[in-house]
Amino acid sequence: MTATGKYLRIALGVAVIAALIIVPMNFNRYGLYILSQWAVMTIAAMGLNLTLGYAGQVSLAQGAFVGIGAYAAAIMTTQGMPLVAALAVAIVLCFAIGWILGYPALRVQHHYLAFVTLAFSTLAFLIFRNEDWLTKGIYGISNIPRPNVLGFATNRPLPFYYFCLGSLGIVSLAMWWLIRSPWGRAFVALRENPVRALSLGIDTRRYTLMAFAIGSALGGVAGTLYAPLTQYIDPVPFNLSLSLDLLMMVIVGGSGFFFGPFLGAMIAVLLPEWLRFTQGYYLMLYAVAVILLLIYSPTGILGILDRYLAERRTKAASALRAVAKSRLETAP
Amino acid sequence: MSNLLDLLVAGLATGAIYALVAVGFTLLWQTSQTINFAQGEFVMLPAFLMLAVMHAGAPFWLAIILGILLSLLLLGLGFKLLLVDPMLRHGVLPLAIATMALAIGMKEAVKQFFSAEASPFPSIVPAGDVSILGRVVSLQSLGVLALAIAVVIGLTALLNRTSIGHQMQATAQNPTVARIIGVPVERMILLTFLINAFLVALASLLITPIYLAKFSSGEVLGQAAFIAAIVGGFNQVRGAIAGGLLIGVVDNLAAAYVSTQYRAAVPLILLIVIILFRPQGLLGRPEERTV
Numbered sequence: 001m002t003a004t005g006k007y008l009r010i011a012l013g014v015a016v017i018a019a020l021i022i023v024p025m026n027f028n029r030y031g032l033y034i035l036s037q038w039a040v041m042t043i044a045a046m047g048l049n050l051t052l053g054y055a056g057q058v059s060l061a062q063g064a065f066v067g068i069g070a071y072a073a074a075i076m077t078t079q080g081m082p083l084v085a086a087l088a089v090a091i092v093l094c095f096a097i098g099w100i101l102g103y104p105a106l107r108v109q110h111h112y113l114a115f116v117t118l119a120f121s122t123l124a125f126l127i128f129r130n131e132d133w134l135t136k137g138i139y140g141i142s143n144i145p146r147p148n149v150l151g152f153a154t155n156r157p158l159p160f161y162y163f164c165l166g167s168l169g170i171v172s173l174a175m176w177w178l179i180r181s182p183w184g185r186a187f188v189a190l191r192e193n194p195v196r197a198l199s200l201g202i203d204t205r206r207y208t209l210m211a212f213a214i215g216s217a218l219g220g221v222a223g224t225l226y227a228p229l230t231q232y233i234d235p236v237p238f239n240l241s242l243s244l245d246l247l248m249m250v251i252v253g254g255s256g257f258f259f260g261p262f263l264g265a266m267i268a269v270l271l272p273e274w275l276r277f278t279q280g281y282y283l284m285l286y287a288v289a290v291i292l293l294l295i296y297s298p299t300g301i302l303g304i305l306d307r308y309l310a311e312r313r314t315k316a317a318s319a320l321r322a323v324a325k326s327r328l329e330t331a332p
Numbered sequence: 333m334s335n336l337l338d339l340l341v342a343g344l345a346t347g348a349i350y351a352l353v354a355v356g357f358t359l360l361w362q363t364s365q366t367i368n369f370a371q372g373e374f375v376m377l378p379a380f381l382m383l384a385v386m387h388a389g390a391p392f393w394l395a396i397i398l399g400i401l402l403s404l405l406l407l408g409l410g411f412k413l414l415l416v417d418p419m420l421r422h423g424v425l426p427l428a429i430a431t432m433a434l435a436i437g438m439k440e441a442v443k444q445f446f447s448a449e450a451s452p453f454p455s456i457v458p459a460g461d462v463s464i465l466g467r468v469v470s471l472q473s474l475g476v477l478a479l480a481i482a483v484v485i486g487l488t489a490l491l492n493r494t495s496i497g498h499q500m501q502a503t504a505q506n507p508t509v510a511r512i513i514g515v516p517v518e519r520m521i522l523l524t525f526l527i528n529a530f531l532v533a534l535a536s537l538l539i540t541p542i543y544l545a546k547f548s549s550g551e552v553l554g555q556a557a558f559i560a561a562i563v564g565g566f567n568q569v570r571g572a573i574a575g576g577l578l579i580g581v582v583d584n585l586a587a588a589y590v591s592t593q594y595r596a597a598v599p600l601i602l603l604i605v606i607i608l609f610r611p612q613g614l615l616g617r618p619e620e621r622t623v
Contacts, residue, residue, distance in 0.1 A: 119600040130593040287437030298422035
């Protein structure tokens with residue numbers, strides 16, 4: 001990577017962040033709601049990307065973890081407790097459940113984690129729906145308060161959007177650090193070649209579990225933001241299809257790419273809005289678009305970009321080689 | 333006790349339908365590593381195809397024939413050529429995700445082009461009860477059970493007794509060697525897709541009179557078939573049959589004896605227990621342990 005390329009990237013990053021802060025300022029309530037939803041779903045998808053993209057495990061329960069986080073936030077904040085407390089509870093709960101779920105599944109074949117999480121996802125939905133004393137069942141929990149952050153009330157849509165965006169920023173930084181830490185490298189190692197990772201002294205099962213548990217905890221984080229965003233939750237949004245949607249986001253964006261979840265969540269949350277003029281057909285078009293994309297590029301949108309950049313790099317390298325060779329030949 | 337017998341018969345009838353769906357599911361997995369997350373929607377669609385033909389004025393028997401033919405064309409040939417073939421070389425996961433997208437697309441298409449409401453669907457078995465050994469049993473349950481068992485027996489005979497069946501099994505076990513010894517692997521894979529389409533069409537025909545035709549009815553069915561396949565053994569046809577029957581019975585007994593709220597939880601807990609103690613499924617071949 002050349003120096004100019006690096007500066008170009010930094011400039012692009014700053015521009016995108018600035019745009020995310022400035023552009024929504026005069027959005028209406030609904031536009032801000034959708035953007036906040038994008039930030040929340042990106043956090044959940046980032047967690048799943050850690051599990052799937054970096055550690056190579058399929059989880060079909062990320063939606064259930066979002067649900068656990070959302071219910072933790074809804075139940076605790078309507079009782080007057082601060083959102084931070086709910087966040088802590090959600091993180092600990094999701095991490096622990098992730099660990100307990102993954103432990104037996106990963107004892108056997110890797111794809112059993114997918115089966116176990118599929119079952120768990122539906123079980124969690126049944127508990128949300130049936131345990132009225134805790135979750136108020138199908139009636140749901142309403143009037144979920146929005147938090148005060150550093151003395152600022154986030155009741156209005158714009159401050160709450162900034163709160164979601166800020167949370168996304170913090171999670172992104174933590175994730176950036178995590179995947180560059182020895183742990184992150186270990187995650188990638190066991191995705192690429194588990195046997196070799198084991199032979200290098202990495203406790204593969206522990207690290208796989210760790211990746212899954214951390215990814216699940218991020219689902220919980222997204223949930224604690226989801227509840228004050230919608231201010232009303234019932235079991236329906238947290239059924240299996242949310243888990244499948246999140247999985248699609250990660251794959252469509254590009255699993256294993258840091259920015260994959262950002263793009264994937266953008267497509268899953270915003271594309272249906274843009275296609276709204278097609279009325280009832282938008283989900284159908286979305287499904288067709290996803291299928292066509294996957295046929296063209298199974299590594300998602302960032303996979304296309306990655307391929308293009310790799311090709312360009314190879315071309316540039318071979319051009320350089322040709323120049324060097326011709327110089328050698330013409331040298332006296 | 334009398335209640336228990338009724339529940340068993342009803343459970344076996346539903347279970348037999350689950351088994352049909354689960355068998356198709358495992359066949360696709362074995363021959364082409366396709367985890368079809370749209371399998372439930374595959375069961376939902378044929379009923380609507382048949383309803384569409386009937387709305388055009390055709391009699392029920394013609395609708396059934398045309399519905400099955402259309403299913404073979406769309407869910408067998410079309411599914412394979414348009415989705416599985418281009419995706420297969422990319423590996424298991426992208427294909428599985430693509431079938432999830434397909435499931436969404438199919439549900440939405442039916443909702444949009446047909447109806448969001450549940451539609452009644454005629455039964456091929458006349459309503460009524462028969463009395464067997466002094467017990468009154470629903471004719472519909474018996475008919476469904478008999479038909480499903482006949483199909484399963486026919487399929488097992490096809491797989492185990494005929495040359496084509498042996499070629500299909502060879503393709504499932506080791507495509508490379510199968511190709512070397514002269515099995516037309518491609519044709520066999522296509523055949524499994526057609527068989528799957530036939531099975532889901534039949535399941536659709538049997539289950540829709542009980543649960544009505546609704547665009548979202550595939551979600552529950554697909555999951556039941558998925559669980560049945562894993563519980564019975566993901567890599568064995570007889571495992572899927574046993575799993576389907578078991579899940580059907582367990583589901584019905586749970587509704588009566590556990591609670592209607594948590595009836596859906598019982599098969600899931602069964603699934604988790606199976607994965608804990610017998611991960612290859614009840615009748616499955618063990619797969620190698622992970623590192």
